[in-house]
Amino acid sequence: MEYLPVLVLVISFVALLSIGTPVAWSIAISSVLTMLVSIPIMPAFTTVSQRMGTGLDSFALLAIPFFILSGQLMNKGGIAHRLIAFAKTLVGSLPGGLALINVIGAMLMGAIAGSAMASASAMGSILGPEMEKEGYSKEFGAAVNITSATTGLVIPPSNILIVYSLASGGVSIAALFLAGYIPGILTGLFLMIVASFWAKKKKYKLGKRSALKDVIKTFIDAVPSLFLLVVVIGGIVTGIFTATEASAIAVLYTLVLGFVYKEITIKSLPSILLDSSATTAIVMLLIGASMSMSWVMSYENIPQDISSTLLAISDNSIIILLIINLLLLFVGIFMDMTPAVLIFTPIFLPVVVDMGMDPVHFGIIMVLNLCIGLCTPPVGSVLFVGVGVAQTTIQKVLKPLIPLFLAMVVALFLVTYFPELSLWLPRLFNL
Numbered sequence: 001m002e003y004l005p006v007l008v009l010v011i012s013f014v015a016l017l018s019i020g021t022p023v024a025w026s027i028a029i030s031s032v033l034t035m036l037v038s039i040p041i042m043p044a045f046t047t048v049s050q051r052m053g054t055g056l057d058s059f060a061l062l063a064i065p066f067f068i069l070s071g072q073l074m075n076k077g078g079i080a081h082r083l084i085a086f087a088k089t090l091v092g093s094l095p096g097g098l099a100l101i102n103v104i105g106a107m108l109m110g111a112i113a114g115s116a117m118a119s120a121s122a123m124g125s126i127l128g129p130e131m132e133k134e135g136y137s138k139e140f141g142a143a144v145n146i147t148s149a150t151t152g153l154v155i156p157p158s159n160i161l162i163v164y165s166l167a168s169g170g171v172s173i174a175a176l177f178l179a180g181y182i183p184g185i186l187t188g189l190f191l192m193i194v195a196s197f198w199a200k201k202k203k204y205k206l207g208k209r210s211a212l213k214d215v216i217k218t219f220i221d222a223v224p225s226l227f228l229l230v231v232v233i234g235g236i237v238t239g240i241f242t243a244t245e246a247s248a249i250a251v252l253y254t255l256v257l258g259f260v261y262k263e264i265t266i267k268s269l270p271s272i273l274l275d276s277s278a279t280t281a282i283v284m285l286l287i288g289a290s291m292s293m294s295w296v297m298s299y300e301n302i303p304q305d306i307s308s309t310l311l312a313i314s315d316n317s318i319i320i321l322l323i324i325n326l327l328l329l330f331v332g333i334f335m336d337m338t339p340a341v342l343i344f345t346p347i348f349l350p351v352v353v354d355m356g357m358d359p360v361h362f363g364i365i366m367v368l369n370l371c372i373g374l375c376t377p378p379v380g381s382v383l384f385v386g387v388g389v390a391q392t393t394i395q396k397v398l399k400p401l402i403p404l405f406l407a408m409v410v411a412l413f414l415v416t417y418f419p420e421l422s423l424w425l426p427r428l429f430n431l
Contacts, residue, residue, distance in 0.1 A: 005300040009034045009293075023336055024282075027289040027343075028052065031296045038300065048292045055291025056284060059244055060166055060173065064159050064283060066247030069276040070254045074109075075122055076272055077258030079225045083108045084126055086222040089210035098131045098204075099144045099195040106148035107155060107188045108226070116374060116382045120149035124389030136204050138392050143400040144195050146386035147408060148188065150371035153337070154364065155184035157232050157250070162243060163287065163338055164363045167294070167345035171359045173243040174236045175431035179360050179422040183368055183415045190407040198400065224260075228253055237429055283338060290342035303347040310351050317355045321416055324348050325369055329409075332373020336381065340370050357419075364422040368412050375405060 012033045016026035028048060035044035087104035094100055102123050109119045124145045131141040153160050156177035165173045231253060232246045241249065258264030264272070297303055310320060328348075331340050345366065352362045374382040377394055387394055415421050 005034050005037045006302055006305070008037055009297070009300075009302070017334070023339060024285045024289040027286075027293050027339055031289070031293045034296050034300060048296065051292035051295045052288035055295075056288050058166055059242075060162055061284075061287065063162050063244040063247040064287075065276070065280040066244070066251050067157060067159050067162075068279050068283070069273070070247065070250040072272050072276045072279075073251065073254040073258050073264065074225075076264055076268065077254060078261040078263035079109070079254075079257070081126065082218070082222045082225055084123070086218040089215040089218045095196045095200045095204075097199075098127060098134055098136060099140070099199055100192050102127050102131075102141070102144045103148040103151075103188050103192045103195065106145065107151045107184065108222075109152065116149040116153050116371070117385050119152050120145055120382050120385045121389055123149065124386055128390050134204070136199075137202070137400070138390050139396045140198065140202070140400040142386050142390035142392055142397050143404055144191070145390070146375050146380075146383055146397070146401065147404040148191055149382050149386065150374050150408075151184045151188045151191075153371050153374075154180045154187065154368055156180050157229075157243070157246065158367070159283075160337055160341060160367050160370075161363065163341050164345060164367060167342045168349055168359050168363065171363060172426075172431055174239075174429075175360045175426040176363050177233055177236060177243075178425040178429060178431060179364050180367070181425055182421050183364050183411065186414065186421065187368065187371075187408055187411040190411045191404055194403050194407045198403065224257055228257075237431070286336065286338045287342060290339040293339075293343055294346050297343070298346060303350065306347050307351045307354075311354070317357075318417070320351065320355060321365075324352070325365070325412065325416060328366060328369040329372060332370045333376050333380075335373070337367075337370045337374060340373075341366060358423055360426055361419045361422045365412070365416050368408075368415055372405065372408050372412065375401065375408070 009030055013026055013030040016029055017023070021029070031048045032044050035047060039047070084101060084105045087101040087108070088097075090104065105127070106119045106123050109122055124142065128138070128141050128145070132138055152158070158177070158180060161176040161180060162173055165171050165176060228250060232250050235241045235249070236243055236246050255264070310323065313323065314320060328340075328344065331344060335343075348366070349359060349362060353359060374380050377383060383394065383397075387397055390397075
């Protein structure tokens with residue numbers, strides 16, 4: 001194994017991050033420095049910049065700005081209020097009812113909007129004050145909100161699963177979308193169980209049981225929002241349209257819905273479009289830089305060297321998967337999800353495919369694993385959003401966050417070692 005390129009890549013990347021360089025620039029600069037090990041300075045710069053451009057030349061990536069825009073439209077369009085009202089009638093009377101509402105609402109909102117940060121922001125701002133009013137601690141509410149917001153990244157439609165499809169060389173997006181349902185719901189259930197036990201231990205008061213007519217009424221109110229999932233996922237799975245076309249339909253549907261609910265106006269559209277453009281620019285810069293790093297690593301044979309090193313440690317698939325999971329958990333603490341998927345998929349995917357693992361299954365493992373990193377300092381973006389919305393501190397949130405964090409880890413290992421949790425639905429639809 002050639003150690004110099006690996007050392008230059010790792011040391012330069014960590015050094016740049018530690019002095020506060022933005023992640024995308026850290027990735028691009030460390031890629032250039034790694035190329036300098038093998039080629040002169042001008043070809044190194046031109047190669048990395050060229051790879052950043054060609055990395056974005058993908059029809060599938062066009063879905064991301066559309067899904068980001070549809071997520072913004074949903075966040076502003078009154079959808080969160082209706083989903084919360086529906087969830088409240090289902091579980092409001094159970095122990096930790098408001099926490100359970102947060103989890104269910106985040107699963108629904110995250111699945112529809114495809115954004116953990118949008119979900120954390122919406123759920124936290126709506127449910128946070130209500131939980132405090134009912135006697136829940138601010139920190140517990142923030143911890144539930146932070147962890148549950150990530151479930152929407154596994155439950156489709158999900159931008160990060162589209163990114164994984166690109167990084168893996170074209171794994172079916174439809175299969176990945178279907179594969180995410182059971183693991184995402186399983187994670188949500190584990191979070192609900194832990195939240196319910198915590199609420200019982202702290203003796204938080206129970207809510208009132210909802211009458212059947214209230215359940216039906218709130219369900220009818222939520223149906224137009226929920227129907228988006230049927231349109232988008234149904235269209236992709238049945239082959240009526242591609243994921244990119246589905247994302248455009250999602251924008252049109254949510255725009256019309258926002259106008260029907262009278263939560264979006266012509267005056268509010270420019271700010272929504274501007275916010276979506278800013279988010280898209282950040283994501284695309286990260287993707288371009290990460291694609292260049294992936295190419296540089298491939299050029300220097302780093303993935304092949306790491307693969308052979310891992311397989312030399314053990315030929316037991318259980319041990320290899322454990323090592324990969326631990327490495328990804330560590331990576332997730334320090335790196336944002338999009339670059340992590342783009343950089344580490346080419347490294348680990350060949351290893352697991354050699355062991356006979358389905359790439360769809362590995363994609364769900366990787367995304368579910370990196371979701372945990374979004375809840376941990378120092379880079380956890382959802383952690384910072386959740387803490388900011390709750391107006392508390394990371395130190396105070398850590399205590400109630402740990403059991404919820406462990407629930408996510410248990411769900412991850414179940415999904416890792418029981419492939420059918422991910423593959424049953426795709427196989428049911430012959431994907």
